[in-house]
Amino acid sequence: MKYDLIIGRYGEVGLKSPRVRGRFERKLVSNIKSSIKCDIDVNQARFFIFPENFDDAVEKLDKIFGIVSYSPAISLTTDLDEIEKHLTKYIEELEKQGLIDSDTPFAVRCRRVGTHDLSSQEFAAFAGSVVVKKIGAPVDLTNPKIKIFLEVREGETYIFHEKIQGPGGLPLGTQGRLVALISSGIDSPVAAYLMMKRGCEITAIHFDNDPFAGPQVTENFKELINKLNEYASGSPIRTKIVKYGDYLQKCKDKAPEKLTCVLCKSGMYKLASEVAKREKALGIIDGSSVGQVASQTLPNILATRDNAEFPILSPLIGLDKVEIEKIAKKIGTFPISELNDGGCSAVPKYPETKANLERVHDAVEAINQSEEILKALDKLYS
Numbered sequence: 001m002k003y004d005l006i007i008g009r010y011g012e013v014g015l016k017s018p019r020v021r022g023r024f025e026r027k028l029v030s031n032i033k034s035s036i037k038c039d040i041d042v043n044q045a046r047f048f049i050f051p052e053n054f055d056d057a058v059e060k061l062d063k064i065f066g067i068v069s070y071s072p073a074i075s076l077t078t079d080l081d082e083i084e085k086h087l088t089k090y091i092e093e094l095e096k097q098g099l100i101d102s103d104t105p106f107a108v109r110c111r112r113v114g115t116h117d118l119s120s121q122e123f124a125a126f127a128g129s130v131v132v133k134k135i136g137a138p139v140d141l142t143n144p145k146i147k148i149f150l151e152v153r154e155g156e157t158y159i160f161h162e163k164i165q166g167p168g169g170l171p172l173g174t175q176g177r178l179v180a181l182i183s184s185g186i187d188s189p190v191a192a193y194l195m196m197k198r199g200c201e202i203t204a205i206h207f208d209n210d211p212f213a214g215p216q217v218t219e220n221f222k223e224l225i226n227k228l229n230e231y232a233s234g235s236p237i238r239t240k241i242v243k244y245g246d247y248l249q250k251c252k253d254k255a256p257e258k259l260t261c262v263l264c265k266s267g268m269y270k271l272a273s274e275v276a277k278r279e280k281a282l283g284i285i286d287g288s289s290v291g292q293v294a295s296q297t298l299p300n301i302l303a304t305r306d307n308a309e310f311p312i313l314s315p316l317i318g319l320d321k322v323e324i325e326k327i328a329k330k331i332g333t334f335p336i337s338e339l340n341d342g343g344c345s346a347v348p349k350y351p352e353t354k355a356n357l358e359r360v361h362d363a364v365e366a367i368n369q370s371e372e373i374l375k376a377l378d379k380l381y382s
């Protein structure tokens, strides 16, 4: 099929006040243009996208937040003879692709904006008669196997048959910046993805636990960022890597062994708070889910977040592993997270699961956490 344009639609953006909607629309247009070479007209909650390369555009629109659905379409003038001519050719193409034949129940749906001689129903009935004349397929308005859409907008008419689901959400970059703690595991990239979908730009921090973890962990993290960047058109993810081994060694040397994971996590939030200040971010994201592992019990969550200076958002907090994995597979991070990275040897044999706030405060003092975090910050690289 030779299409003329792609019609994109947004959902939630349309519920905003006109001023906010205008801002979101402009951001969405610039995000689309960042990865797709095209011209775009915006008109009444529709994006009319004229790409240089259709296949490339169809693939990339699937990863641009804010777009709820999109349809490759042909355009023509609103005139019954023109509709008959172009729709007949369109049906011929669908027949060649095996999408319609004389037995395929079909329906025409018409949406109309502006003043015309015919009502939407009359336009749909006319288009239906063209399809019947061309191919003899049966009309079935309740249970069609294929739908033909006619969108009549003043003097322009668009014909399409697909409404491809987009990722939804809000345009990236409309909600401010967050610092995301991203390991090489399954959960944290999903957490970052979900907040990107809510329009938040991301600075990703990874803690390199060498010598307690091997180089593969950091390599996997970089691969995960490459994958997440496919969804970051217009606002690529900024990355920071922290050498964290010395901090962990201090925890092991100066605090009860049992508390290593609690102090590790608490140090991450503290360091992320410093990075958030530098990055003008408004919060921190992590991949916690209540009770998933020893470090994610409610007492540990409380004890590790106690000295963070920014809100910590955990979008996976109420999801179970199967639900998280389903998202990871959908967005393509799962196979990377599944790669063996050797794990972390700093984890004690019996990690604390019911951290006591007072004892954690004592341990934080014993390791001189603030100073150690400043030292680690000095070893931050991009």
Ligand SMILES: Nc1ncnc2c1ncn2[C@@H]1O[C@H](COP(=O)(O)OP(=O)(O)OP(=O)(O)O)[C@@H](O)[C@H]1O
Pocket: 180, 181, 182, 183, 184, 185, 186, 187, 188, 189, 205, 206, 207, 208, 209, 268, 285, 286, 287, 288, 293, 295, 296
């Ligand atoms: N090396 C690391 N670098 C950056 N963030 C980390 C690291 N390790 C853990 N985190 C953060 O802390 C959260 C909880 O830690 P936990 O040790 O349970 O994670 P994990 O199971 O290793 O990884 P994930 O939760 O990503 O599957 C992670 O979701 C992630 O946000």
